[in-house]
Amino acid sequence: MGNISEALSVVGEISISFLGFDEHEQAAAFRLLVLVLVMLTLRAGIQAVVAVLGAGSATRAVAPDEAAMMRALCSQAVPAPGEVLRLEGAGFVPDVDLRGVYIRECYKGLADVMLTSPLKKFILTGTPGVGKSTIFYYFVGRLLQQRSTPPPFIIWQHAFYSGGRAFCYNTKTGDTLCGEVSSFMAALMNPDTWYIADAMPPELKTKAHLLLITSPKRDTYKVLEKRGARMLHMPPWSLEELQACRSKLDLSVSEAFVKKCFEYGGGVARYSLLQLEASNNDVEELLREGLLQQLRGAIDTSSVSQVRAALADVATQDMGLDTSHRVIHIKTDSSYSKRLLEFASRWVAERFMNKAAAEDEYGLVSLVNGSQDTFRGLMHEVWMHRTLPKGGEFTIAPVKLTGGTPKLVREAEYTLKLPPCKEEVFEEVVDLARKGCEEGVYYKPVSARLPLVDSLLRVGGVMNLFQMTVSPDKPVDFAKLEGLLGDLGITPQQEARLIFVVPEDIYPNFKINVKTGECGQKKASPTAPALATRPKLCIMRVPRAQVGVRALSA
Known part of the structure; x- marks a missing residue:
């Protein structure tokens, strides 16, 4: 202590003398200097104590909102695909604005894969905006409702929370705690624990089952991928799923x-x-x-x-x-x-x-x-929408459905001449039927979702129904085809052709099949007299894309 005082005295005298203070001013300045040094020393000591205490026992606290959510998930059965998950008396945290979660078919499929795979690490990605984060609530519900013993702990993190904040649910006690992810290290080292990280790189020092939910950002998932994690993909929504979700959640959008x-x-x-x-x-x-x-x-x-x-x-x-x-x-x-x-x-x-x-x-x-x-x-379809309205000569092969045992047989090829024509789009088949299909107009639906056909063109009184495909084979559902012709107002007396438009590399081996039923059974075959009322089936060969095809009208 004497050495410290002596040092302070020397430093103080040198500093104060240098500043030109008199004797009284030097004494006051020295006392102020000592006070500042004492305060700095106390502050450093307090920080050291806090650091020691923190290292010995990481701070954790009860998470009331997350606890209510987990209780609600525990208290109900997991909804089936097409149904809605709702939480009574709790909210979806951190997505507090959610009214409910529409359960997609892929939620079940993805959960089945992760819960039955021998692998323990997974990366779930997909197109941004398809709702990858909301599978979290369904998947946690599946974990809690497992027929076998549920995991001892479920730990999760979300980029929405600051820092390394994490939540841990203890399935034995029912407690939900919040703290730094490092404070749950014992649970993370339990090989039966499930650890879910959403939109942020996970803690890699773990023996737990690990699921990383992320947009397709390599910086987020690359380290986990290098460690052998299985990459899974959530597909985009179908229109039917979107409309069902809108209706069942009573959303304001039309x-x-x-x-x-x-x-x-x-x-x-x-x-x-x-x-x-x-x-x-x-x-x-x-x-x-x-x-x-x-x-x-x-x-x-x-x-x-x-x-x-x-x-x-x-x-x-x-x-x-x-x-x-x-x-x-x-x-x-x-x-x-x-x-x-x-x-x-x-x-x-x-x-x-x-x-x-x-x-x-x-x-x-x-x-x-x-x-x-x-x-x-899709590229082939769009390219054909650019090519067919231009007109030209195309090789097509008629396909005949024989009587008796139903069999589709390709017949001799011939050349089909299509004239250059104007283009027109339509919303619904009923609108097109009401207006009527003009000769020499290439009709294309606004949506690529029209059953059976991608475009229509009447040439020489014959209605040509085009279906673009790159598949090696295609089934024909005659019942639906007849229904489409009826919707278009095409009578049995009017000639129609259903033309499968395929690239030249697929054309030689392309096959048309009779539509099969649920158990692989072929639907009732048409009788010979009924064949006369059906549209002719044809396969069109189109050459490889070439420079010089005009652009679509905007």
């Missing part, structure tokens, strides 16, 4: 608004279901001010080279701008493991291809001819 959002932007719930209550009923005006502006901006910043790079490498798309996901959506198969890319909608594909045709037509042709899987299907 059926027409949801339909238009789907036609323009695809199956993204954020576009159509999470809109603020509209101040007017003009659907097109609302879209122009919101969704269409976003989509056009995304298309304007996209190029053929960017799309090709995204198709070639997952990481390229996931490291790119978020706008790229407005143009290209992530789809999947029944395993939810395969990543399939497709344009968000036919509207997006058409506008992208129009832009590409003007800026990089050679690149666009290469993309059309080189695309695969689901991406090829």
Whole structure:
């Protein structure tokens, strides 16, 4: 202590003398200096004590809102797909504005995969805006309602919360605590625990089952992926799912608004279901001010080279701008493991291809001819909508349905001549039937969802119904086909052709099949006299895409 005093005296005298203070001023200044040093020393000591205490026992507290949510999830059965999960006396935290959660079919499928897989680490991603975060409530419900013993702990984190804040539910005591994720390390090291991180990199020092829910951002999931986590994909919504959710949750958006959002932007719930209550009923005006502006901006910043790079490498798309996901959506198969890319909608594909045709037509042709899987299907359809109205000569092969044992047999090819024609779009088949199909007009539905056909063209009194496909085979549902002809006002006496338009590489082996029933049983075959009233079936061969096809009218 004497050494400290001596040092302070020396420092003080030197400092104060240097400043030119007299003897009394020097004494006052010295006392002030000592006081400041004492206060700084006390502060450092307090911080050290706090640090020691914190290291020994991390602070945790009861989380009342989350606890109420967990009690509500425990007290009810998990809804089936198509139903709504509601929480009595509690809210969905942190999504407090949710009225309920519509249970999609894929929620069940994804949960089944994760709960039955021998793997313990999963990454769930998908197109931004499809509602990946809301599967959390369904999945936790499934964990709590497992027929076998539920996990001892369920821990979750969300990017909505600041720092490393986490929540831990103890299934034995029913307690829900909140604290730093490090404060739940004992539970995280339990191999039966489930740990869920949403929109943020998880704590990797864990033996628990781990689910990371994230938008397709490689920076968030890359480390976990390198550690062998299984990548799963949530598909976009179908229009039927969107409309069912809108109806069952009694949302303020209209059926027409949801339909238009789907036609323009695809199956993204954020576009159509999470809109603020509209101040007017003009659907097109609302879209122009919101969704269409976003989509056009995304298309304007996209190029053929960017799309090709995204198709070639997952990481390229996931490291790119978020706008790229407005143009290209992530789809999947029944395993939810395969990543399939497709344009968000036919509207997006058409506008992208129009832009590409003007800026990089050679690149666009290469993309059309080189695309695969689901991406090829929509590109082929849009390219045919560009090609057929131009007219030309096309090779087609009639397919005859024989009597007795139903069998579709390809007959001799011939050349079908189509004239150049104007284009027209229509909303519903009934509208087209009311107006009537004019000769030489290429009719295309606004939505790519018209059953059986993608476009119609009357030439020489014959109604040609075109269906574009890149599949190796296609079934024909004669009952639905007859229904469509009836809706169009086409009588049995009028000639009609259903033409499957396929690329030249698929054409040689393409097959048309009779539509089968639920148990693989073929539906009742038409009798020979009835065949005369049916449209003729044909397969059209179209050459590879070439430079010089005119653009669609905007």
